[in-house]
Amino acid sequence: DAGVIQSPRHEVTEMGQEVTLRCKPISGHDYLFWYRQTMMRGLELLIYFNNNVPIDDSGMPEDRFSAKMPNASFSTLKIQPSEPRDSAVYFCASSSRGAQYFGPGTRLLVL
């Protein structure tokens, strides 16, 4: 299996621009998670889906962040408008039961 796939791997953008991060989970997994990692806050759960339905989005920082999962093989995390404090590494993970399997992450830099 190819594992969790994320794109892009790196994104540099200017403040105010829209950013879209993409994730393809492992086939057969029914849970999908979006995390953000920063030096200050470590690994934070932003939102997770079960069977394509958002279950808990309490970790989403504010209304500028949104996530969708239109089907079992694709999810997006969108930031609009982006701000410098959004600079971080964003990970997607998927699971069925038990362990979550992480993608390689998207390193986002907002100037």
Place this chain on the structure above:
Amino acid sequence: DQQVKQNSPSLSVQEGRISILNCDYTNSMFDYFLWYKKYPAEGPTFLISISSIKDKNEDGRFTVFLNKSAKHLSLHIVPSQPGDSAVYFCAASVRNAGNMLTFGGGTRLMVKP
């Protein structure tokens, strides 16, 4: 409120010796615990897990111990190898509550040749 804590930000060990990474938790509802390893510029990689019905789980050089009364778990790596140098995260979940993981802050392990 940190429900999962790794109090040692870093650990240095000589190659061939044992590495012991520690993790404490506060939520008594947690019933499933995991360890992940993370290299720079990569996502966390699942290493080993343990259910609360057990107190030990072993997989090759990696053993996880769980002490429920102390709300403490540890990861033992023996013998340690330079390739084990990475950041290690412990994580915990309540299995019937949505498969969410709560992560500790991580411990950076350095194994010196």
